Amino acid sequence: xxxxxxxxxxxxxxxxxxxxxxxxxxxxxxxxxxxxxxxxxxxxxxxxxxxxxxxxxxxxxxxxxxxxxxxxxxxxxxxxxxxxxxxxxxxxxxxxxxxxxxxxxxxxxxxxxxxxxxxxxxxxxxxxxxxxxxxxxxxxxxxxxxxxxxxxxxxxxxxxxxxxxxxxxxxxxxxxxxxxxxxxxxxxxxxxxxxxxxxxxxxxxxxxxxxxxxxxxxxxxxxxxxxxxxxxxxxxxxxxxxxxxxxxxxxxxxxxxxxxxxxxxxxxxxxxxxxxxxxxxxxxxxxxxxxxxxxxxxxxxxxxxxxxxxxxxxxxxx
Amino acid sequence: xxxxxxxxxxxxxxxxxxxxxxxxxxxxxxxxxxxxxxxxxxxxxxxxxxxxxxxxxxxxxxxxxxxxxxxxxxxxxxxxxxxxxxxxxxxxxxxxxxxxxxxxxxxxxxxxxxxxxxxxxxxxxxxxxxxxxxxxxxxxxxxxxxxxxxxxxxxxxxxxxxxxxxxxxxxxxxxxxxxxxxxxxxxxxxxxxxxxxxxxxxxxxxxxxxxxxxxxxxxxxxxxxxxxxxxxxxxxxxxxxxxxxxxxxxxxxxxxxxxxxxxxxxxxxxxxxxxxxxxxxxxxxxxxxxxxxxxxxxxxxxxxxxxxxxxxxxxxxxxxxxxxxxxxxxxxxxxxxxxxxxxxxxxxxxxxxxxxxxxxxxxxxxxxxxxxxxxxxxxxxxxxxxxxxx
Ligand SMILES: [Zn+2]
Numbered sequence: 001x002x003x004x005x006x007x008x009x010x011x012x013x014x015x016x017x018x019x020x021x022x023x024x025x026x027x028x029x030x031x032x033x034x035x036x037x038x039x040x041x042x043x044x045x046x047x048x049x050x051x052x053x054x055x056x057x058x059x060x061x062x063x064x065x066x067x068x069x070x071x072x073x074x075x076x077x078x079x080x081x082x083x084x085x086x087x088x089x090x091x092x093x094x095x096x097x098x099x100x101x102x103x104x105x106x107x108x109x110x111x112x113x114x115x116x117x118x119x120x121x122x123x124x125x126x127x128x129x130x131x132x133x134x135x136x137x138x139x140x141x142x143x144x145x146x147x148x149x150x151x152x153x154x155x156x157x158x159x160x161x162x163x164x165x166x167x168x169x170x171x172x173x174x175x176x177x178x179x180x181x182x183x184x185x186x187x188x189x190x191x192x193x194x195x196x197x198x199x200x201x202x203x204x205x206x207x208x209x210x211x212x213x214x215x216x217x218x219x220x221x222x223x224x225x226x227x228x229x230x231x232x233x234x235x236x237x238x239x240x241x242x243x244x245x246x247x248x249x250x251x252x253x254x255x256x257x258x259x260x261x262x263x264x265x266x267x268x269x270x271x272x273x274x275x276x277x278x279x280x281x282x283x284x285x286x287x288x289x290x291x292x293x294x295x296x297x298x299x300x301x302x303x304x305x306x307x308x309x310x311x312x313x314x315x316x317x318x
Numbered sequence: 319x320x321x322x323x324x325x326x327x328x329x330x331x332x333x334x335x336x337x338x339x340x341x342x343x344x345x346x347x348x349x350x351x352x353x354x355x356x357x358x359x360x361x362x363x364x365x366x367x368x369x370x371x372x373x374x375x376x377x378x379x380x381x382x383x384x385x386x387x388x389x390x391x392x393x394x395x396x397x398x399x400x401x402x403x404x405x406x407x408x409x410x411x412x413x414x415x416x417x418x419x420x421x422x423x424x425x426x427x428x429x430x431x432x433x434x435x436x437x438x439x440x441x442x443x444x445x446x447x448x449x450x451x452x453x454x455x456x457x458x459x460x461x462x463x464x465x466x467x468x469x470x471x472x473x474x475x476x477x478x479x480x481x482x483x484x485x486x487x488x489x490x491x492x493x494x495x496x497x498x499x500x501x502x503x504x505x506x507x508x509x510x511x512x513x514x515x516x517x518x519x520x521x522x523x524x525x526x527x528x529x530x531x532x533x534x535x536x537x538x539x540x541x542x543x544x545x546x547x548x549x550x551x552x553x554x555x556x557x558x559x560x561x562x563x564x565x566x567x568x569x570x571x572x573x574x575x576x577x578x579x580x581x582x583x584x585x586x587x588x589x590x591x592x593x594x595x596x597x598x599x600x601x602x603x604x605x606x607x608x609x610x611x612x613x614x615x616x617x618x619x620x621x622x623x624x625x626x627x628x629x630x631x632x633x634x635x636x637x638x639x640x641x642x643x644x645x646x647x648x649x650x651x652x653x654x655x656x657x658x659x660x661x662x663x664x665x666x667x668x669x670x671x672x673x674x675x676x677x678x679x680x681x682x683x684x685x686x687x688x689x690x691x692x693x694x695x696x697x698x699x700x701x702x703x704x705x706x707x708x
Contacts, residue, residue, distance in 0.1 A: 194455030229347035
């Protein structure tokens with residue numbers, strides 16, 4: 001049942017600016033850009049290496065576009081819960097709170113970028129309450145989606161970019177749970193283990209016992225990996241397990257950066273290893289700086305738990 | 319002259335396993351045993367088999383059977399949908415394949431652990447262990463779980479063996495983007511990039527950067543095929559299929575053929591190339607433009623070599639100086655490719671190939687009598703050569 005009183009009260013907010021434009025406290029500057037790049041791991045030299053940036057079509061250092069909002073963020077004064085609303089957005093949220101819609105969660109944020117910011121530019125931001133949805137039933141509780149749009153301009157009034165931010169103001173369907181010291185820590189994400197079937201389960205079971213195995217044809221002795229039910233050389237379905245010495249060399253390798261996957265702690269190195277027995281295996285290389293990994297590098301295997309899964313891992317042979 | 323399937327194909331070998339309520343082994347092993355028995359019954363060798371067809375519902379991939387049984391190269395693969403309705407559909411496929419010379423010996427197979435495994439009486443449910451899920455599980459636990467990662471592993475070795483650099487890959491990205499810039503249908507319409515943009519883009523899977531990777535796109539493409547005789551009476555100038563073929567290499571895996579002596583050799587591409595050049599009577603010198611499957615920049619280099627436009631290791635030089643742009647020796651991906659127009663699994667490239675023959679590409683080269691169109695790299699692949707009708 002929509003809340004008619006609330007809807008009548010919030011209708012006049014739609015289309016209103018938060019208040020006067022927010023003016024950046026500092027002009028675009030190299031120090032803030034560098035801190036941002038350090039924090040975000042942004043290694044693109046157009047943001048911090050004046051010499052390199054000068055050689056690009058930018059002609060000098062430019063700010064990372066995604067940093068746009070950072071220039072106008074007002075700081076921790078927002079964090080005081082007893083402070084009266086200081087702009088239209090806060091008034092709107094206070095109105096929702098009065099009606100019991102005390103929960104707030106940001107659902108999504110979209111940026112559009114028009115031009116790069118250069119050192120010395122000064123950003124002005126004008127935020128508007130763009131729309132408020134009908135009442136929606138969500139997993140968190142019933143609520144309304146509030147969409148705001150912020151236009152960012154430079155000192156010449158040129159559009160730099162815009163941000164559309166959507167929050168859900170909702171009536172919590174359950175009271176928030178109090179964290180207590182007795183609660184178990186939330187489960188840490190784990191790596192994805194292999195499904196175990198007829199043809200591969202034995203190999204993982206050997207690994208669970210701490211042994212790296214290679215499948216060997218009982219009839220002709222041909223080794224094969226990954227395991228499969230028939231010998232490609234003689235078509236025998238009889239086979240046995242042979243322990244591997246776990247020594248070999250890197251045939252090729254990659255460094256996984258993106259997209260991050262829970263449980264894997266990217267970046268990680270993955271190598272295709274030529275085992276000395278003659279088969280190949282894909283596995284992680286650990287305890288080796290990425291820049292030192294190379295094709296032909298001698299490695300040796302140990303069996304360790306990574307992300308909750310027992311796996312073969314390789315280290316450079318000392 | 320038109321071919322019918324009357325009296326064009328014969329069944330020469332049959333094989334099967336025992337039938338039970340609990341086979342005690344994998345679907346894959348059942349398939350291997352039945353296929354192996356049929357090969358023996360026919361009195362041929364595994365290496366004679368060059369075509370495979372099964373049900374799309376089968377849990378066992380053809381190439382897993384091929385690897386295990388010792389079947390080598392394939393020039394014909396298919397899967398027929400809709401459960402039991404496929405039973406003679408696979409025979410239809412096999413008959414067409416041998417009648418047209420697409421393959422010499424086609425094995426039709428179907429394996430089921432229909433009582434101890436997935437019971438159809440219970441409907442569709444549960445986590446199935448398929449040969450495909452086992453295949454990927456050799457890579458996923460280590461984190462090697464994206465197409466970029468599988469291609470990067472081969473690319474790293476290729477770069478090591480040939481001296482190709484990331485800057486060479488950038489040339490492919492920049493040339494392809496140039497074509498998208500003038501294509502209003504392209505996602506990257508009017509948005510050029512420079513070599514520096516490529517080199518500054520973030521690593522996705524080292525050695526592949528963001529601009530080495532294709533788009534992710536919503537969309538669909540389709541095309542209509544008929545006989546040349548019917549084509550003459552229709553609305554459009556026809557694009558004649560001068561040659562078309564499939565290929566799977568020995569020891570083939572899907573994206574992870576990491577167990578061959580040379581992981582960068584990609585023999586499946588050579589199998590495809592040889593067939594389409596032989597069918598058409600054309601050579602690489604006759605090809606005026608190419609639509610090369612570009613999920614990643616590096617695989618464009620692999621294909622320039624595999625389809626005979628330059629020697630092994632020389633693709634890095636071939637792509638320089640605008641040579642793969644309109645006006646160069648071989649305009650490649652005149653629509654902007656999957657790197658910059660859209661990623662519709664190669665089918666947007668098929669449509670661009672047709673436009674090149676019609677003369678209606680937004681980046682129409684001066685001459686485009688013969689256009690090569692290729693498919694995915696790292697998997698069993700396919701390609702065709704389009705030409706003009708007299
Ligand atoms: Zn054997």
